[in-house]
Amino acid sequence: MIGQANARGSMASERPWAAEHIEGLPKDLRRHVEGHANACGNPPAAAHYFSVFIEASGMRFRAQHFEDFACARPSLVCHPSGCLHEVFVDDGRHQRLVFSVYACDMKLTNEGGTAGIQVGDAAGVRSFAWNGRR
Numbered sequence: 318m319i320g321q322a323n324a325r326g327s328m329a330s331e332r333p334w335a336a337e338h339i340e341g342l343p344k345d346l347r348r349h350v351e352g353h354a355n356a357c358g359n360p361p362a363a364a365h366y367f368s369v370f371i372e373a374s375g376m377r378f379r380a381q382h383f384e385d386f387a388c389a390r391p392s393l394v395c396h397p398s399g400c401l402h403e404v405f406v407d408d409g410r411h412q413r414l415v416f417s418v419y420a421c422d423m424k425l426t427n428e429g430g431t432a433g434i435q436v437g438d439a440a441g442v443r444s445f446a447w448n449g450r451r
Contacts, residue, residue: 334387338363345412346379346405350386357388371425373432374447377407378415380425380434395419399438415451 339350339361346368347361354361364385371378384400394401402423404416422437432447 333364334362335364336360336362338365338367342368343379343407343412346381349412349414350381353383353386353388353394356393357386357390359387359389362387369425371427371432373425373427373430374449376432376447378425378432378447379405379407379412380423381405382423402436404434416445 339347339354342350350363351361366382367385368379368381370380381403382400383394383402386394388394396419399418399420399422402418402420403414404423404425405412406415416434418436418438420436420438424435424437426433426435426444428446434445436443436445
């Protein structure tokens with residue numbers, strides 16, 4: 318018996334540059350990111366992994382990856398050395414900026430319960446650990 322096989326493809330329903338990725342941020346962070354969008358000259362929008370968080374050292378840390386941020390003037394958030402990456406700590410009421418760097422990549426880590434950051438740039442990979450204040 319010979320039959321016909323039909324295949325159906327579909328596209329992902331999520332838009333790659335979406336305002337929802339900014340609207341879902343805590344109020345303090347949303348205002349901060351909206352300030353970057355205003356400087357860029359466009360409405361705030363980002364890719365899915367623009368903002369990620371971990372819990373470590375008894376706190377929540379959130380990283381913003383500006384290579385995943387829509388900016389009509391990309392030189393405001395990305396330089397030849399890499400794009401802006403920011404880390405905020407949540408004290409339960411507000412988010413406070415505790416780390417900022419232009420780099421190719423940045424990753425939040427949780428090593429033995431201690432929050433950390435790995436920054437990748439032209440010099441290699443550098444590691445930082447949370448000391449309770451910064």
